[in-house]
Amino acid sequence: xxxxxxxIILLLIAAILFVDCKTDPKVPDTPKEDTAPVKRTQVRxxxxxxxxxxxxxxxxxxxxPRVPNTEPHQQCRDWLIEKMKxxxxxVIAQDFQATAYTGELLNGTxxxxxxxxxxxxxxxxxxxxxSRHISDNDPNEENHTLPVMGADDxxxxxxxxxxxxxxxxxxxxxxxxxxxxxxxxxxxxxxxPEETWCLGSQYWSRNQHRENYKPKYGILLDMxxxxxxxxxxxxxxxxxxxxxxxxxxxxxxxxGYGKYFVNDRTRPIIDDHYFINKIARIPTIDIINKPRxxxxxxxxxxxxxxxxxxxxxxxxxxxxxxxxxxxVYRENNGxx
Ligand code: AHN
Ligand code: ZN
Numbered sequence: 404x405x406x407x408x409x410x411i412i413l414l415l416i417a418a419i420l421f422v423d424c425k426t427d428p429k430v431p432d433t434p435k436e437d438t439a440p441v442k443r444t445q446v447r448x449x450x451x452x453x454x455x456x457x458x459x460x461x462x463x464x465x466x467x468p469r470v471p472n473t474e475p476h477q478q479c480r481d482w483l484i485e486k487m488k489x490x491x492x493x494v495i496a497q498d499f500q501a502t503a504y505t506g507e508l509l510n511g512t513x514x515x516x517x518x519x520x521x522x523x524x525x526x527x528x529x530x531x532x533x534s535r536h537i538s539d540n541d542p543n544e545e546n547h548t549l550p551v552m553g554a555d556d557x558x559x560x561x562x563x564x565x566x567x568x569x570x571x572x573x574x575x576x577x578x579x580x581x582x583x584x585x586x587x588x589x590x591x592x593x594x595x596p597e598e599t600w601c602l603g604s605q606y607w608s609r610n611q612h613r614e615n616y617k618p619k620y621g622i623l624l625d626m627x628x629x630x631x632x633x634x635x636x637x638x639x640x641x642x643x644x645x646x647x648x649x650x651x652x653x654x655x656x657x658x659g660y661g662k663y664f665v666n667d668r669t670r671p672i673i674d675d676h677y678f679i680n681k682i683a684r685i686p687t688i689d690i691i692n693k694p695r696x697x698x699x700x701x702x703x704x705x706x707x708x709x710x711x712x713x714x715x716x717x718x719x720x721x722x723x724x725x726x727x728x729x730x731v732y733r734e735n736n737g738x739x
Contacts, residue, residue, distance in 0.1 A: 448732040449574040451566060451724035453717040459486075460554055460562035460628065460720075464712055468550035469534045469557065471509040471587055476533065483514045483532060483561070483584055490568040492516035492582070495612050501602040504592040511586035513603050515612045518571050522579030526734060527621035527685065528567065528727070530560025531588030531603065531675060539593055540699055540706035552711040555692075555702060557589065559628030559715065563724045570728060578735040581618065583607065585675050597673045604675035608682035620647055621687030622730070623676040627723040629702040630716035632692035634664050634723070638671035640688035643680050648688055650739055651730055658729065660722035669693050690723060 462482065467475035480496070487494045497513040514532065519525075534553025538546045564582050571580060585607065591600030598605070626632070634655075640648055655664035671677075676687040692702050704710040733739035 443577050443735060443737060445736050446574060446576050446732055448729050449570045451570065451721060451728045453721040453724065455569065456562045456566040456720045456724055457715065457717055458562075459565040460558040460715055461712060463532070463558045463561060464552055464554050468536075468552055469532060470536045470550045471503075471511060471533060471590060472507070479532065480512045480514070480586075486565060487514060487516040487568060487582070490516070490565075491572040492518050492568060493520045497607065497610070497612065499603075499606045499610070501587055501606060503587075503590050503602075504595055504599040509587055509590060509602070511603050511606070513586055513607050514584040515607075516568060516582045516584075517612075518568070518580040518582070519577060520579065522577060525579030525581060525616075525618040526731065527581045527583060527618040527687070528564055528624070528731070529583040529585060529604075529621060529675060529679075529687075530564055530624045531557055531586070531601075532561045532584040533557060533586050533589055533603070535589040535706055538707050541708050543708075546708050549708060551589075551706055551708070553589070554712050555626050555628045555710050555714050556705060559626060559720065560624035563624055563627055563720060563727065566724055567728055567731065571731075574732075576732060576735040578731070579618075580731060581612075588675055591673075597677070600673050601675045601678050605678045605682065608678050611683065616683075616685075618685055619734075620644055621676065621679055621685050622651075622727060623674065623679075623687055623689045623691075624723065624727070625674055625689060625691040626702055626705070627690060627692060628715040628720055629692055629704070630714075630719060632663055632702065632716075632719045632723075633667070633694040634690050635667040635669040635693050635695060637669050637689050637691060637693060639677055639680065641668065642671075643686040644688050647686070651688075651690070651726065654729055654733070654739075655722065655726040658725060660726060663719065663722040664726070667695050669695055690727070692719075 587602035
């Protein structure tokens with residue numbers, strides 16, 4: 404009886420195998436390497452060159468205020484695209500239009516630069532590149548209608564990310580990196596509705612440059628160039644990606660930049676990361692100079708006439724630039 408059962412089972416297996424042999428050969432399964440944990444070649448963290456970042460800021464400022472619908476804005480747009488292409492990135496100029504709180508129709512361009520476009524493991528780095536149309540925080544009332552030069556507010560984040568792009572070209576990694584320069588961030592209405600701010604990142608969040616885009620996280624840089632900047636732990640960032648925040652702040656301190664990466668918690672702010680989190684649902688943090696005690700809540704020259712090159716300090720650029728560069732290379736190496 405037992406022997407008989409075994410025989411029947413063997414017969415059944417043989418039959419199944421036979422049937423299986425008759426079927427068409429299967430498409431091979433995905434190779435093992437694709438499913439195994441990522442094992443990347445370790446790449447040494449390169450040196451962030453403060454002078455290089457500084458020159459990229461200087462160049463943006465040299466066009467004049469990058470206010471939407473003006474010639475300097477258009478010229479800077481073209482330069483950003485060319486420069487990012489020269490760093491070996493796949494660049495998309497995402498042109499769009501948006502209506503400002505004033506009723507004006509603004510022409511905007513998000514400049515999207517992809518490194519290793521074929522890589523599925525990706526991170527996103529971003530900053531806004533436009534500058535504010537009015538200096539409505541200037542202590543001198545007569546200056547309120549003048550546009551802001553935006554060396555720090557706009558220029559600095561872009562300058563630092565361009566220097567990171569240059570490093571990605573010279574010292575390649577396998578991780579996918581998308582560097583996005585958002586437009587129309589700063590045309591918002593002071594004390595007005597939140598949707599009047601960050602028009603470029605709102606547009607991009609609803610019109611992403613890739614299907615199924617799911618970077619591990621995003622890092623926004625905003626006003627990262629002023630002397631004695633204080634990058635505090637902003638509330639939205641701490642809510643969406645507390646571990647990433649702790650890691651970056653710890654990394655910054657460990658590299659000797661503890662004076663900049665301070666552990667104060669600060670109130671949530673409406674910035675590009677807010678809409679990226681809310682609309683695109685990509686966990687995105689904001690590295691922003693937001694001292695707990697200051698006249699405006701931001702740096703002294705925020706939305707004033709003094710946000711020119713004299714507001715930029717190379718030591719601050721070095722601190723934030725080297726820390727973010729280390730974050731990117733450590734992410735690639737699997738030891739962040
Ligand atoms: C508001 O003032 C609502 N948000 C600050 C975002 C900003 C403006 N960042 C740079 N300029
Ligand atoms: Zn601003």
